Amino acid sequence: MTYNITLNACDKVVVRADKDKIASVITNLLGNAIKYSPKGTDINVNCILQQDDILVTIEDTGIGIRSEDVEKLFDRYYRVQDSAVKTVSGFGIGLYLSAEIIKRHGGKIGVESIPGLGSKFYFTVPIS
Numbered sequence: 001m002t003y004n005i006t007l008n009a010c011d012k013v014v015v016r017a018d019k020d021k022i023a024s025v026i027t028n029l030l031g032n033a034i035k036y037s038p039k040g041t042d043i044n045v046n047c048i049l050q051q052d053d054i055l056v057t058i059e060d061t062g063i064g065i066r067s068e069d070v071e072k073l074f075d076r077y078y079r080v081q082d083s084a085v086k087t088v089s090g091f092g093i094g095l096y097l098s099a100e101i102i103k104r105h106g107g108k109i110g111v112e113s114i115p116g117l118g119s120k121f122y123f124t125v126p127i128s
Helices: 019-035 094-104
Strands: 004-008 042-049 053-060 110-113 119-126
Touching: 004 094, 019 053, 019 094, 019 119, 094 110, 094 119
Parallel strands: 004 042
Antiparallel strands: 042 053, 053 119, 110 119
């Protein structure tokens, strides 16, 4: 069984950014959505053109994240301590690196999540 990944792209626009670094952020967030979601579920990737930036969201219907963990998710080496994710591999560095890349591009990164219902990770990148 696979995942149902839907991409809702935005209009073409010029963004001054390191494409490899932004690609690594998207890869990390999409990879996490897959790691923490049951097979066969939906994952939505959206690009929204806003006034001064582009908003990218990656939304899953996975296990979700507790509010006390959301506050620390982008800290270096932070790993959620929960029995539901005990078997998921990782070093707790991907979200930290993603946050650093987005900050250095002048954007913002964050997450909204409800345990048991899923998560929506998002980031912005300023428009040139």
